[in-house]
Amino acid sequence: MVDVEGMLKQAMKSKDAVALSAWRAVKSKMGAKLTEAGRNQKPLDAQEVLQLIRKESREREEANQFLKPDQPEFQENVKIIAILGQHIPKQLSPEEATAVIQKVIGEVGAKTPQDMGKVMGALKKSGVEMDMGFASAKVKELLG
Numbered sequence: 001m002v003d004v005e006g007m008l009k010q011a012m013k014s015k016d017a018v019a020l021s022a023w024r025a026v027k028s029k030m031g032a033k034l035t036e037a038g039r040n041q042k043p044l045d046a047q048e049v050l051q052l053i054r055k056e057s058r059e060r061e062e063a064n065q066f067l068k069p070d071q072p073e074f075q076e077n078v079k080i081i082a083i084l085g086q087h088i089p090k091q092l093s094p095e096e097a098t099a100v101i102q103k104v105i106g107e108v109g110a111k112t113p114q115d116m117g118k119v120m121g122a123l124k125k126s127g128v129e130m131d132m133g134f135a136s137a138k139v140k141e142l143l144g
Helices: 004-013 017-034 046-064 072-085 094-108 113-126 132-143
Strands: none
Touching: 004 017, 017 046, 017 072, 046 072, 094 113, 094 132, 113 132
């Protein structure tokens, strides 16, 4: 699990303003997630923290689409994306993802498109990092 508090402290000690900004943004998202209705103050698990880091990185990438490369915000976002990207596990290539999907289809015993929910649920529980949009399309193709 990514130690956001530790990363914040490290950024403060090294006086790295960009890293500090990145980890503060993630910590802010963590606080918002913890205060969601019905959460009952359960701590975030590693998967939820990774989702929040991905979300922050994705938001910075989307913001950069509307900024010019010579703007300071653009440069800061690029650095933040790089910092956060170091803590995001690499996703599987399409070939590797297809192999995992075929294995899960065999394990679940899926035969028809109606079994797609079982396969997608098993893929999510497997903890394998892959693009779920690609996975959904591939499962549909393999079962259809």
